[in-house]
Amino acid sequence: MEPSQALSSVATAVAVLVSVVGVALFVATVGRMVAVLGTGQPDRSRTDRPVTRLVTTVREIVGHTRMLRRPLVGAAHWFVMVGFVALVGTLVTAYGQLRDPGFVLPWIGHLWPYEWAVEAIAWLTGLGILALVVVRQVTSRSGRRNRFVRSTTWQAYYVEATIVGIVLCVLALRGLEHAYEAAEGTGTATLLHYPTTSWLGGLLAGLPQQTVADAIVVVAALKIVVSMAWFVVIGLTPTMGIAWHRFTAPFNIYLKRHADGRTSLGALQPIVVGGVPVDLEKADELDEDAALGVGKAQDLTWKGLLDLTTCTECGRCQDQCPAWQTEKPLSPKLLITALRTRAYDDAPYLLAGEPAPDRPLVGAVAGDADYVGPGSGSGSTASSYRPSAAEVHDDVLTNAFLSSAAMTDDVLWSCTTCGACVEQCPVDIEHVDTIVDMRRHQVLLESAFPDELNGLFGNLEKRQNPWGVAAKARMDWAKGLPFPVPVVGGGGAEDPEDLSGVDYLFWVGCAGAFEDRAKKTTRAVAELLHTAGVSFAVLGPAEACTGDPARRAGNEFLFQMLAAQNVETLSEVGTTRGGGRTRVVVTCPHCFNTLGNEYPQLGTELDVVHHTQLLNRLVREGRLTPVSAPEAERRDVTYHDPCYLGRHNGVYAPPRELIEASGTTLTEMPRNSETSFCCGAGGARMWMEEKLGSRINMNRTAEAVATGAGAIAVGCPFCRVMLSDGLTSMQADSTAPAETEVLDVAQLLLEAVGRGRTATG
Template structure:
């Protein structure tokens, strides 16, 4: 046996050994991951419209629709993804080359189109992974002025570097083998080593021509063995690390996309999912029959659905969610990324206990996800409120409890810092549903643990007793209409200008609690009413019969209070003659817009709901409202703040902007706008909670708005108006904003422009013009 044969024998033994280990560990871990998912609670909503889901998956995965929101990252990642699949044939070829340096795959091995694709993809994959490495370095915590500003802060760095090094090593091996094959075939005189077969590596192969056949054969054997060992070692590593989402997402992400909430591919925002026990929806009536130990919401890993477990399994720790999170960007302990990775580590740790029989009984997966945590300081860069991973030397991530502890995965401050703005869900390239997880954990804290911020006690009390967050009497719901020069009909009000049923009007004007009780929001309500009246739109309101839609209660976790308020409103709507799917409703509050339009259907009530900017924009287009621009000397710049529940949750971006431009003002966009807009800080019931940690979200956003130099900040939400107005007042008090800058609703800008076109004395003096906001 000559030296080449010895080398080939050794290489073959090593390759087969590492292959056996890699495949065995991968299959075993994959089976265990499936077993972990099977521990999850049922979720019967994920397998409808299979054909549509398949189309959505192909579109999102192959089209990289989410990834390409960051153009260079998306393009680089696409080539890496394609290379992972397209270069599989080169791995099969490498096994043959261990014993035969001239081995090629049957049929396609020397088929030019296949060879062209392999070489092109190899080069592009290498370029792609190098691009991602550079981006990680440029955007990493060390490169950032403030480490928390990096989306990779607290990501498990070694895992990412290992994956990147593996891909780069495989690409180098593929290209090296192609060059060696070119030289080997030339030395053998086979006559096939031409540009036709080696279009992008022939220039490398030419440098090797002249080396002896034996040396080339040995080099091919060594490089092929290295390629196999690197590839199979990767399977060994991920087999030993089931929480390595940066690697496992290659297998789990397509399934997570396929099983996302909406088969059509719509982002998993808008409606909050109803509360379930054992896969069945629980309403107020059913709740009375639940056993005492029924899990309401998510209190431990055992309460997660199998889809929730798939969610946390799939996280790649890319940090796009963290990069967009208003809580994290204002120095609060919540990071959506760390929320998911801590849930993942706790879930897999608890699942191991259950599957391996280390625990028994109901506590096998019962350690709390939220509660008091050990310590509370800042551990090696870990924010206060998170515990240090007992396996940090191996995993480098955050998990539930310290070594030997049964403490919680995260502090309550982490959970209650969320504004449910949806930026995390919007940005996540693998469709993780962060907001649903947050709301489910809040449900457990409120309904079972009785652990929630004290301010929410007042909110819940006001909602239960007075049906509005302010605790104001229902009789005052019509105070906003006092002084208007036209009547505002009330459905079933009994007055001469009132109506008996909704069938008598074009729209039900859902005023909302803020629009009825908050002084700044009342100006929006009056402006919208005047514009509808001017346009000849017949509308009516529910008046004292209207109650809060329940949005703050639901997002604060008080599901049954939400259902109580919703049931009251549904009954009121039925008594008012609302027709299923036929009654048109216009609202000024995006939270009411979202709840009435997306969540009341869960209770069997279908309404045709539009936001006031949508309806007003339609009226302008139809010529029923005619705005007139101000003279050039009086024209001012306006910047627009996208409300989260209008934009991200419901995709309404264009109508407000079109109205601003129709009003004759110049629109100046903030750097963070549209799908990347920054939250005002009021969502998720944060409007009624003190902001004690970090810096204020509304100050952050208002500072950005003022920096545009615009004379006015336009909004389309009463809560955004309150938050930005307060932020502006604070900045003006510190002389960081011009005194002339004001916060206005888009409707007020339109009303000002419409009044310019009206004959003198016709405008409604009782409704404040924009300048008096």
């Protein structure tokens, strides 16, 4: 039966109008987005190994590998994603039903497997979006744990309402189609063809067929309007990441740093100008207006701009951020959205061939029209305001991201570069690279950085270590050991001329050489290697800082200077036994990451292992034999994952296996492995005072103490300093047992091996 002619004509006109407008706006905005990406800097590193990249993209999207880290949310989102694609056929059907209520897709429209799939996907999509709505509402009431704070709420509600509306239309149409076909007597109005909606068709069985036909036209038109209105809205809102990520996320994943899908952590990318890495020796050849780092939105690479466009504002990055969780103004989510707003605000000027407004990305100043709250008067600046923890949630967030600059300097310098944001992001946004690039601009071109870094930079430049200690003191840690520690080129009887006769170069690191607590780790590793019969040598005074703190503080040229010095030294001492790459063992994850992942950018390939990896191997080979303590002396141990060993480099098992091999019981903290909480020292924060919110190290120490473990094990000298300071503070307040201590994993192993020597001695 034909629908009412007038109704059909009106419905068709409305559907065609909204469809044409929606598609036109969508296509125009896609073109605009591509043009905006074109305002970014070149990046030629994103298209290698296309087959591997395609496999990675399919695996991450279809498998929802990141999303399923939160199982309920991941499963719900998967069904919503599938519904977005699989229910397109119902939209095509709706267009046909405007003229013919009995219209079905050719060939497959009445195939029962297709009909079953449509109904199942519709129901599951509806349940999925309702689950996500509940999660959003519950999470939004969780105080500081609200990862949706300052997300653009209306956009989320609109997307959720659109999906609910489409699902209801699909199910309503299925019920109406059942009633219509039952009246027609086609024989398809059966449970086989309408497995979950025949009951709805049964409720409508008493209606006249003309009424059912008209109802199909109305609901079909409504479905088209709801669907195409969505295209209109997103076409008018190119910064609506919660909608646009459906189209941009596959590209962002395909173009991630590592084709094989590894998280974009580990090595920082070098400074790039015009798509070419900048060499310190050729820096004088750069144009005067060359952008070093990111000072404007268009200084980002096109991939960085794609990151901004893809952000869904889900807040997983914020939920894991140690700065955010300790009441500081940095939210990785809000940083990305602030940059996105600036990029799209500036783009029209750039695309018109005009200069963008001269507005800094960082460094709000007094007098900004949008700056409100404490510290906004009397000549003070947004960046100098130091609020209490209670004020941060409201005032500092407002002040940090709503000024004429995209953010205040407190936002930029609160980052520890721990990588939790990158690790958690379901669409592979590379927050850390962007933050460090912004720091590079502030340091190299603006000379605008925290005062404490003046001392760090000066010590690194003059003494090649952050503590400013003379190089001759680099071997003080070895005094009193019962065996000599060979120094390459040291001139002593035991000192080799090169590395050809030893198994490993032991890279002691600045902390391991100069910091008293870290020296204990260095000595423990040396003793264990000696006991295992592993020959090693050190560089002694010739060793310089790898440059990690300088690079992560934005001083790229100082990093290159230190790295060049070390590269020259390494070339002079040759390779370790067996030739090939020089084998290096380190106790500091920051040295481990820089030597292993970043020195190859300078042309030096090393085989670098962390001491927990090497010691674990020696235990497995039987070259070290740990013995458990007597039952009465045993204690539980909790282990803190260093960010640059765990998240940045994926080393989680060896330290834990060593702890268990040492005869102790491992008690995990709630936040461990990939979700471990930072100690607060990374990103050169070791040399900057925490003036905002609560202290990161205290937050982590309290979590460790709460496990009831008698010792906190670490695998990083920075972590040891931070957690030791936190524990000392808690013990002074009588909030931690006096006997609890912080130990490196190597010390626990040395104790266990020592018990074995005593038993056999």
